[in-house]
Amino acid sequence: MPNEDILKMCSELKNKDKNNKRPGKPYVLVADDEQNILRAMSLVLEAEFDVTVVDSGDKAIKKIRKGMDFDVVSLDLQMPGLSGIDTLKAIKQLSPSTEVLIVTAHSNVESTKGALKFGAYDYIDKPFNNAKLLAAIRKGVERRNNTIKAEKAKEQLEFVKAQLMESEKFSAIGQLLAGVAHELNNPLTTVMGFSELLLTRKYSSDETRNCLEKINKSSLLCKNIVQKLLTFSRKEESKQEYIQVNHIIESTLELKQHDFKVDSIKLVKQLADNMPCTMADFYELQQVFLNMINNADQAMKMYAGRGILTVKSAFDEKVIRISFIDTGPGIPKKNLQKIFEPLFTTKKRGEGTGLGLSICYEIIKKHEGDIFVANNPKKGASFIIELPVVDKLSQTVPISNKKQNP
Template sequence: IEILVPYFKAGLENNEFCMWITSEPLQVEEAKAALKKAVINPDDYIKKGQIEILDYSEWYTRAGKFDADEVLQGWVDKEKLALEKGLDGLRLTGNTFWLEPKDWKDFYDYEAMVDRVIGQYHMLAICTYSLELCGINDVLDVVSNHQFAILRRAGEWEIIVSAGRKRSIDALKKAEQNFHSSLDESPLGIRIVSAEGELLYANQAILDIYGYSSLEELAAVPTKQRYTPESYAEHQKRKEKRKRGEFVPSNYEISIVRKDGEVRHLNVFRREVIWNGETQFQVLHEDITERKRAEEALRESREKYKELVDFLPQTVFEIDETGNFVFANRHGLETSGNTQQDIDKGLNALQLFIPEDRNRVRENMRRILAGERLGGTEYTAMRKDGSTFPALVYSVPITRGGKPAGLRGLVIDITERERAEEALRESEERYRTLFDSSLDGIAFHNMEGRILDANQAYLDMLGYTMGEIKKLIYLQLTPKKWYKTEARIVEDEITERGYSDEYEKEYIRKDGTVFPVSLRRWLIRDEKGKPVGIWGITRDITEHKQLQDEKAEWERKAHVASRLASIGQMAAGVAHEINNPLTAVIGYARLLQTKKDIPGDIRQDIDIIHEEAQRVANIVRKLLAFARQQKPERKLVNINDTISTTLDLRAYSLKTNNIEVTTQLDPDLPMTLADASQLQQVFLNIILNAETEMKLAHGKGKFLVKTAQVNNNIRISFEDNGPGIAEENLDRIFEPFFTTREVGQGTGLGLSLCHGIVAEHGGRIYAQSKLGKGATFVVELPIIL
């Protein structure tokens, strides 16, 4: 108590928050009573929360057992709360009488933890122990965990310093030694002087600066003799000001005279220090003679720089970070109409640009000062008289001490260049007008094939926007089958002689459709002759190709019609010539068949003769029908009804042959003028052919019939899943007598008749097929009302 009561009394008087943790044999009430004897109105401190006196069970073991982390955090929280209340820190104590032997290890670790962190907080702690309850090891633990241990033996108090504290004291002594050593060995000259100017200490650097060998030798030289006359006068002024209590800068420059007579320039810094327990002045001396010489050389260099830039035919300038001019060469002043007096008065760079450009100038100044490189920037500059001219400005930051201090740059009058650019721009506009108005597609790509430019005709041709096409490679617009052709043309023509002949290929539109084009291409080289890209002029020749195809189709039709006419005339003659003897053959065969006395084997031969003669007669009838080419008897016909009637005629046969028939007939199909019986003959022939082919190929099949209006035509399509038609036969199947079947299984006249009937109606018939994937026959008839 005789230690703790004064301890807490001092804490309360020093505006600290106090916490007294008690245990047997000292109770809380006993602690309060002892405090009341020493502190006036201790209850007031308790009421306002500046002191708490608690039993150990309310602090150390409030959770039922001792938890070192929880207790330490509790102290930290109390210290934080004290500071928030405006108190200066936490003063605490706690005894260890409550500890049992099993708890000593944990408590020892706790105290070591407190000792490591207590220096981080506004916290002061005294821990009390009973020697009667502590063994020798416990005492050693206590001493090692605390900076000081106070023991009472034989009625006397004794302080024991911990090993850690001793190390700290030794470290402090060593630090002091290091401090003195740093002064002695510092490259800066250091003096310690009294307020009256008495020299108390000087390191070796001071002696070296002044050229003396000892402190005594230096001190013996009169102050006036150590300065140049000008510097001594300044020294006296500073001295008088200090006597009068006036402000004197702590940092200034002096010029001294060394022992050998050489003048040196020093930068001096003076400040108060505690020296041997008293306030004295530390004066640092930095020899800046070489820096002064460098500054003089720099000044001379700047003069030369100014003389040089004054001869330049461009404006050279320097401005500070606010934009005010620091320097402008003669050309700059003459060009702007300003004078050096204008600069001296604070001429700002913004005044040299038209108002519309000033925000941009200000923003670009900020960006350059921030370290961004802008390169040349164009503005409209304004002279003092208000006249303007186009200018190109280059600027770089001026850096001092690692920080931007302004801008240095060059201004070029680009009036002549602007005129040349305007002429070039007009030329380019004329070119661009031709480029954009061309009906042919024009495009340019680099040597890697990346498309860089294209006119609207080219974009419309392919269905892309400019942004989309610039993401493409030229070959992405070309079907793969043309790659080798393109490579050959580039290598053999474009690269070799600089251009290609006109050639044809195909392009792929954005929607995936392929169309034919005709194009010619030219190689573009840079000023060094290096190839940089290829121009191409492209024309969509879809219509041209269609006209060619239509012409070929008409020529084919004319050829077929001519052949059909010739064959028809021949067929009529042949039919008449065959009919006469054929009639006799059939007549006599029938007569012989009626006789009863003919042997069986001969009768069988007669039956064959009659059967084959009938087949020949059927062929003759077809030849005559083919040869007649009579005009159709036209009237308004419902094509859907004609198809349905024809399918009904074959319904039984189709069903028995396992052929599934599906129809997709357009209910809004218009009527047209046609010969219904002739069209039925066409449809029936196509159905019979499909039925036969599917039966022969699979013994079953699927047959789809569709009608639709396509522009001014009615389209009827018959689609089967039979064996299909070889590509080389697609153009021949409508020729008379052409058949793919075995001898005796077809005459080759059916589709020829169909072709003639459809052609007579002004329509067309054609087939689409791939071998092994079925066939589709299409009949297109014009809508005639």
Template sequence: MSRGRILLVDDEASIRSTLSLILSREGYEVVTAADLASGTAQCGTQEWDVVLTDMILPDGSGIELMRCMHERGSQVPVIAITGEPNLDTAVEAVRLGAYDYVSKPLRRETLVRVVERALERYRLSRENARYRHDLERLVEARTGELIASERRYRELIEGAPEMIHQLDEAGRFLAVNRTQLSTLGYTLDELLQQPLASICAEDQAEQVADHLRRIRETGRSELATQFRRRDGTLLDVEIRALAVRDEDSSFLLSRGFAHDTTGRKRLEMQLIQADKLSTIGLMVSGVAHDVNNPLTGIAGYAEMLLAQGSLAPEVESSLRFIYGEAERAGRIVANLLGFVRQEEGRRDYFDLHTTIDAVVDLMAYRLRQARVEVRRTLDRNLGAVYGDKHQIQQVLLNLVNNAVQAMAGGDGAACLSLATRVVEGEVAITVADTGRGIPPSILGSIFDPFFTTKREGEGTGLGLSITRAAVEAHGGRLQVESVVGKGTTFTVWLPLPMGDEEVEVRNEPAGEAVAEALVSVGPVLVIDDELHIRTWLQRILQGFGYPVEVAVNGADGLARIAARDFSVVLLDYMLPDTTGIRVYEALASTHAELQSRVVFMTGAIDRVVEQYVRDHRLPFLQKPFNAKALRGVLTAVAR
């Protein structure tokens, strides 16, 4: 196997023959050329490991051959041979890349050594070139991978829904993703090299400094703060940050992931509000019981005295005032109970105008306090409306409350206009105010969840969103018109019942239906722990012609039922020793004939008793009630 291919260029045949023989015996393949032309041709057509050339040739010089090879980019080592050493020629040969420069006559050992060194250098040169090529390819591939990885990382960061930023050791922005820029309204140039504290609420400077210190010292930190948007508004956020360190654990930068918690905080506020409403509901229910019981006595005794007749005019006027005010107080309590109960999902036919009046009664104090004049223009030809009465009441209450707030602090006359009108199978309910009005720039956003112009803590931004949802759930729609400085009008459109059939509106309590004539019944038992109510009922019932017994608690009532037959039992739900339901179930098990003639009474609407009364189809009297309502229930029971 050849140790290498050598081109020998020399014009002397004896030298070509001698050198070829020496190199061939050393295992090299040797090709010879006698002049520059043939040598140049050989260099251009074949691959060589070493070229030996005489510096003086008949048609040129070895320098020219080397120049030709140099121009072609050849890296083959050239050994220059000369019989007349010349410094200029040697310098030029070296400049053109000659590996060595030897003089004639050549000794065998010198020739072999020079050729071997040239071959070894060429081999190393080619290996280095190959390694360099492989390394360049590897670097190029790894660089491409890094670029692709960086691109994927950048796309991941830029496309993330969270706000992400990088800070230097001093807490200045190095990078900010698109989400953070778009959320806060800044450009990248506006934030780069600015401190994190520059976009946080002014009172958060100390907390931000502690946050940055914890990142440097512990490698991580969490901070609940507020980002200030470019327009000056604040955004509640939670930042989770991690430190990035080099191989020596030196701090390089920190990455922060900021999550918008505004919606969550508003939801938390809404849950707190809901919990407050639930607590208020329990309080109102309890207060209603404690208020309705004395109201029953006040109205009842006033009614009883008025029924006696032959009263002095001023006495009769005073009694009618007492009776009227007691009934008005009873209506207010009933409206409060209806508001806090919020019986969602129960739809029936109801009187819309009664609901509007109830809303005005509920808002009466605030309306007087704000000096708001209320004008009602109600279509008296409007029949029953079908829907969830309590939900529609909530809708109107929200709109009226917003109207009062819009007129608060105004200079002009405050006027709230409530109107109904029937238009092609729909009823339009308008709530109009003379308040500040809503700017056109935000008019399209007022129904969005959590949108609010109120200060933090004054509202959740859910009122109008819930209001519209409730209207749309009834198959209706909610419209708004507003002029800044003149006021706002909300119009609720609800579909009317189809067909010409008249719909009976069932007004609670059911016991208020009045009979034309009293049907005679036997003894009546009154079970109530309130002395004035027992006494009033006893007198009224005796006036109706009934024999009456009274019991102060559940045990007393059951004992009397066991001892005597009664035709009707008036049973209060809340008793000191038990509940009306337990008394009813006890008497039903021993006196089945009496269970359909039990009339429940209560001063507070409890969902449990209300559902129980409905399920068992029992008559029911909501305190305060009058003699007329009592008479009607007794007549209905006797039938």
């Protein structure tokens, strides 16, 4: 996957400012069947607004359907074709935040009342003077800006609420897991110790030895799981160092060389030269990279019995970006939201605990970084990790042990 695609993917995933307002003047649509009125209104408004004119309700709707995002629509209630009220209803349905100003030839109290009921914010009677028209349109633009601000604030509030809920969920699960793991540790040590001791003795039947080996092997598997549970909920201090991420990637890939050979995985390494450093715990990042690589390896092996793993590193002024791109089956859309959750796994019992990615998530967040996943355009999955560039002189990025969750 080219670097631009990775950057695009990161920015889409971050999906930061959805409600970015267009630059330039506010957009105003004037709908009136009188050509002279359209011309006159345009002349008055165009110094301050970006004005579009139409001579019927149907045309006004068409413009909005095409995706034109008007701040204010000035709507003549009496036009041939679609009635003023129906036009108003359609506008509000298509673009609820667009403000509609009603312009009436003579104060028709009933239809004006109706228009206000269906969402118009104000009305003016013809003939009107320029100042009155300008004031009414400005009022509409201000209302719309306020609506957009309120929507944005609401969205941010929802986001923070969701983050809080997630964080509570994660920390409760973390505490539970730590408790269970500690409880399991003692009996497990006993099982492992005694099975090892018994295996040193001589037995008359192979069957007894086989059974003992099975007990010992299973207890080792359990130890592995318990260790993962403890890592997930660990509270110890990180050993921060001023680190070159490429070194950690290289040393992790070395650990996997044998597996790659056995699993027919071709490794493509694209590591950037002159990488800046970050502050990190070597072993924690190695654990993250190893998890990413193991997942990709397992996915490709299961999917096709072979595959290509591309490991990239890149950077800009502020961010170091590491990508793991595989040619496995990718991740079903319905699972994309879940894979960072503790205990989520699609692997068979005994093959995966579902803790790998949640541990990665914890570690990367602790390093003030980010982690993203997406499916590749053709096939396979991509995991992207972002870490902050840290200036050696300042070394300002603190690593807290406080859990930060999505």
